[in-house]
Amino acid sequence: MAELWFSEQADLALRTLESDPTRQRVLEEVTTYLNLLEMKPNNPHLRRRMYAGGQRRIDLRTDDWMIVWEPLDGNVHVRYIGQAL
Numbered sequence: 447m448a449e450l451w452f453s454e455q456a457d458l459a460l461r462t463l464e465s466d467p468t469r470q471r472v473l474e475e476v477t478t479y480l481n482l483l484e485m486k487p488n489n490p491h492l493r494r495r496m497y498a499g500g501q502r503r504i505d506l507r508t509d510d511w512m513i514v515w516e517p518l519d520g521n522v523h524v525r526y527i528g529q530a531l
Contacts, residue, residue, distance in 0.1 A: 447484060447485060448483065448484055448485075448487045448517075448520060448521045448522045449484075449521040449522070450480060450483060450484050450521070450522050450524055451518065451521060451522065451523045451524065452523075452524045453523070453524065453525050453526065455525075455526055455527070455528070456513075456524040456525060456526055456527045459526075459527040459528050460476065460527055463476060463527075469509075471508050471509075472506070472508045472509050472511055475506045475507065475508045475511075476506065476511070476513065476527060479492070479504050479506070479513055480513075480524070483515060483522045483524070484522070487517060487522050492504060492515075497514075499516075500516050500517070501514055501515065501516045501525060502514070502515055502516060505530065509529075510529060510530045511527070511528060511529060511530060512526070512527075512528070512529075512530045512531070513526065513527050514526035514527075
C-alpha cells in the first residue's frame with residue numbers, strides 16, 4: 447500500500463470539495479481514484495496518460511476534472527486536483 451502525499455493545491459482542492467455539498471459527485475470520483483492510487487498505484491489504468499518528468503494524469507468523468515500525480519519512493523505524490531488544464 448502506498449502513502450498519499452498532497453501538494454498544497456491538491457490538499458486545498460480536496461478540502462474545498464469536502465465542504466461543498468454541490469460537488470458531491472466530483473468528490474466521490476476523486477475519492478475513488480485516490481483510494482485506488484493508495485491501494486494499487488501500479489494499476490495500468492492510472493498510468494495511461496503521462497507527462498515528461500514522470501507525472502501521470504487521471505481524467506475524471508465528472509465536470510471535466512483531473513488528478514495529476516507521480517510515484518515518489520514507493521508512495522504517491524498528488525500534485526494537482528482540479529479543472530482539466
